[in-house]
Structure formats: C-alpha cells, structure tokens
Amino acid sequence: MSSMFIKDDDFSAFVTTMIEAGPVYGPVAKRSRFIFERLESPEELRLDYDVTILPPKKLFFPPAQDLIRFDADEFKSAIDPEEKVLLGVHFYDVKGLDQTDLLYSERNFDSSYMANRQTTTIVASNIQNVSDRAFFASVGAGVPAKGHDAFLTSITGGYVFEPLTERGEALLKHGAFVAATDAQVAEAEKVNAEALTKCKEKHEHSAEDIAAKVAAAFDNEDLWSELAEDCFSCGSCNTVCPTCYCFDVQDTWNVDAVSGQRTRYWDACLTADFAQVSLGEGATENFRGSRGERFRHRFMRKSVYLNDKLGQPACVGCGRCSAACTADIADPVRVIDRIMAS
Amino acid sequence: MGKPKVAFFDFACCEGCQIEMTNYGAEPFLELLNHVEIVEFREAMTEKTTEPIDIAFIEGSFTRECDRARLEEIRERAAIVIAYGQCATTGGINALKNHQDDYKEYVYGTDSDMPHLDSQKAYGVDAAIKVDYYAYGCPVNKYEVLQIVLHLLHGKEPVIPNYPVCVECKRRETVCRFLEGDHCMGMVARAGCTAPCPAAGIPCEACRGFVDDPNIPALEKVLVEQAGFTPQRAHEKGRMFTANALEATS
Secondary structure (H helix, E strand, O other), X not given: OOOEEEEHHHHHHHHHHHHHXXXXXXXXXXXXXXXXXXXXXXXXXXXXXXXXXXXXXXXXXXXXXXXXXXEOOEEEEOOOOOOEEEEEEOHHHHHHHHHHHHHXXXXXXXXXXXXXXXXXXXXXXXXXXXXXXXXXXXXXXXXXXXXXXXXXXXXXXEEEEEEOOHHHHHHHHHOOOEEOOHHHHHHHHHXXXXXXXXXXXXXXXXXXXXXXXXXXOOOOHHHHHHHOOOOOOOOHHHHOOOOOOOEEEEEEEOOOOOEEEEEEEEOOOOOOOOOEEEEEOOEEEEOOOOHHHHHHXXXXXXXXXXXXHHXXXXXXXXXXXXXXXXXXXXXXXXXXXXXXXX | OOOOEEEXXXXXXXXXXXXXXXXXXXXXXXXXXXXXXXXXXXXXXXXXXXXXXXXXXXEOEEOOHHHXXXXXXXXXHEEEEEEEOHHHHHOHHHHHHOOOXXXXXXXXXXXXXXXXXXXXXXXXXXXXXXXXXXXXXXOEOHHHXXXXXXXXHOOOOOOOOOOEHHHHHHXXXXXXXXXXXXXXXXXXXXXXXOOHHHHOOOOOOOOOOEOOOOOXXXXXXXXXXXXXXOHHHHHHHOHHHHHHHHHHHO
C-alpha cells in the first residue's frame, strides 16, 4: 500500500469526518498532562503530546471492566464492543499493545479484551515531543512495532499517512489525500528516525546481557531490599505500564441484593496483598510479603521471564513508571544500571 | 429467617458517618430496608433496643474508660460488629490529642474541669472490644458500606482495599499532585474512596487511615525532598487521621 499525503489545512476536516463516521479516540490534554479520550472535535487532538498517563490498553480493557451482569440465577456478558478509531498512538505503545494482544490471546483467549481490540482501527503517529523519562530507543530496538493499521507522520506542510491494512486504507475516504511524493516519504522516515535520537535516558547493555545479569541477581536479597527501600507498594509502576496485564475480579451487588455485576480491575504486583492467597479455612499466606521480593518480581517480569515468549523484554521504554513513581525508584534504566553494577 | 437486625451506636464522634447513611437518596435507602431491619439509629428514629442484633455499626472513638462497659454490652449482643467511620476504626481526628496534655484547656477554656469533659487517649473501638469489619473514612464511603452489608447478607467476606490511593488516582488518570508541585499522602493512604480529592486538585489527607504497612520513612523523605516540607512538618503531616498508626510506626 502506498503512502499518502494530506495538507495541514485539510487535516482537521479529515478528523471531523472520522468523528462524524464513528467514535474516534486520541490524545487530549488533561491539566499539565495527556490522556487518551474520545474526541469531540479535532481541536482537542494533541498529536504533539509526549506520553499519556495511561497506555491505550485502557480502551480494550478499562481499569475497571464489567465482565458480566447477573440477576438472580441469570447472567449475561457486559462486554459491548465498539467500532472505533484510535488515533495518535506512539510506536512504543503499539509495541505494548502487540505484547498484550499476544498475552491475552495465547492459551486462554481473553474475549473481554479482544472484543474491543478487534473492533478498533489503530493509527499510529510519530513522536513530536519526547517525555523526559522515555528510553524507547534502547529497549527492544531490533523489534519493529506491529499490529497498527496505519502510520501518520507530521512533516513540512502536512502529514504522510501510510496505510498498513485494509482497515487503515479505509480511512482514506474521510480526507483529501493525494499520493505522497518520494521526498515526502523520505522526510517522514527521517522524522521518525530522529525521534529515536531524542531520549534522555537509555539502556547501556543489550537485552540479553540485562536478562542474564538480572536473573543472576535473583538471590541477592540485600540488593533488592536496597532498591525497594523507599517503595510505597502503591503499584503505580504497574498501573501505568503498557505491558502489565494482571487483574483482580470482584462481584458487587445492586441494592436489590439480587442483581449485580462481576468486574475486573487492573491489579498491581507491587501492592502488598497481590500475592496473598488462601490456604483454606480462613488461613492466608503472602508469597511475596516483602517490598524487596515484590520489587524483584517486577524486574524479573519486565526483563527476564517473558523475553523468550515475546521476542523482546516486556518493556517498551515509555518511561511512564519512572514518572509515576513518587519515590522515583522505579526507573528501569537506573535500576538496571544499579543491577548491572552489582 | 427474618430480616437481619441492624443498629447504629455512637461514641466520641460528630455522627457525620451516620448522617452519611441518609445521603443515599430516598430510593436506595428505602430499598435497603427491604433487606435489613434497622432497630436503633438515633439520627433517624427514636426507638432503642436491648435485644440481640445481627449487625452493630459503632461510630466514634473509644476515649473514656467509662464507655468500655457500653461497648462490651453491644459486643455481647451483636453477632457482627463493624467499626464505622475513621474515629471508630483508628481513633480518627480525636487521636490528635494523644500527643498533647493541655488540650482540655485550649478546647474548653474555663469549662475544662467539668467532669463529663474528662477523657483519655483516643483509640479505635477495637482497643476495647473485638471488631469484625472496618468501614474506613471521614466520612465513610456510603457505597462501600452498602457493599459491606450486601456481602454480609450473601455470606461473603467484604472486600476492603489494603492498597494506597495512588492505585485509584492512576486508574482514573488523575494528574499526580507531586507532578504539579504539590504534596499528597496518597502513597500511604488506604484506598476505597475512589480518590475524589486529588481528582479535584486537592492533596489526599489519608482520611481512611494508612494501609496496613505504610512506608512512613519514605513518606517523610518525599514530603521533604519533593514538596519542600521541613522535616518536622513532614513528620507531623500524617497525624490528622492517623495519629495512632503514626505513633505505632515511629
């Protein structure tokens, strides 16, 4: 499929036409930060965003997702897939979605995630501003982003739109697109290559070296205790992570005491009770009871355990965890540097 | 079996948490009455009971030794005791006096010697009697209270969060107070409120108390290094709703 071009002057009409055709989600400002939200008008769209508070995973699996609604002995699915366009996803988040697509479909096919994933057309976009904590250029660098339907790049005078699937190509009808020139395609490639040079943080070692060293540090309890000393067990590093996928399921009743809903919530392995399990007869045990053990588990998951399955670390370098950690101890670059030096 | 009998009792408190029960709006509150029989609730009815109770909600802190007998009497005839509101769960705001000895003079002035104003340190009611469940908050989250009752009606264990408010802020994409140059205690505060205060731009004051294992040294460090507090202010910051927990950790 060949790349297309749309002028800056025509872009807003393109977004307006898409919004008229169906729900469109994209990055919008929220106070001093950005979030993915349903667009009401093209003016809200902020393709110059650096990073959103939560990754786009939330559109397929919201932080609290009703799975079923029940009434006495009857129940029905609460999942209601919505045909929509998700516009303006940075490539690191595309990689995150590619990972959760796999993790939610291998073995147990998670229809509650996949229902909305499969009805969404994803348009990735170039990174115009790089967040202070991002390190996406130095993690999984050899692994291309995939799973999106088109890629939009801001260049001189307009945007290059590269359709990658039929769904992506179908969006062309909403705007005044013309074939992109070779020079425009070359400029788009240059813009995207340059974004990779703008991260302030980077891993100094290969994913293989990191995996080997982190795994070897498993029994170094002093190291993990030191790294986790200021940990609040608040789980923010998990909650904002595009590759985290654990959840907790709870029932709530409506006030009629007969009907209600079964809801799943994003869970976080850094929180104190995550690994608290029942031993029966009211007894419980927490198999990761200390901050150090929980902290270690996150780094094992992100840089060791899933690498073979994913073909890359379970981290895309978005830097959300680094920024979300109030104690500022979650930054994968700094933590892994410390482990490599141990 | 008839409807479970529910009663409300109060000790040292403002009774605001009981008032919260009347804030559901008419429909949910009246619908709840299809499932429970309220036998004592002085905010909304004049009747009292000396009969056995299925669920006793106890509001207020235990701060006078003379209240012990009444608490024990309630415990004896209640199948389930729920500490209701922050005063009853941790001592709440009343525990602010626990590190002081001149509070009677500056609160009550020339009346301070009146005998009914005499009190000791303020604790949650579990300092006097066994408590089965805790409904945290100043005031309680009435929707959580409703779920506690509905879970008990179904013979299920109520689910009370032991994770911090940060979880709820992140889930709703609230911009962190610290990222806007402010302070907050959400990192150590027990969630379950759905974090409305930071969402409105107001720091969390931990009105539901701390999580079970709060990292207080890290809290003080962050308040000093990131919010610019003096070490003393950082140390005292956590006291408003959690004086007893703070004392236990320091």
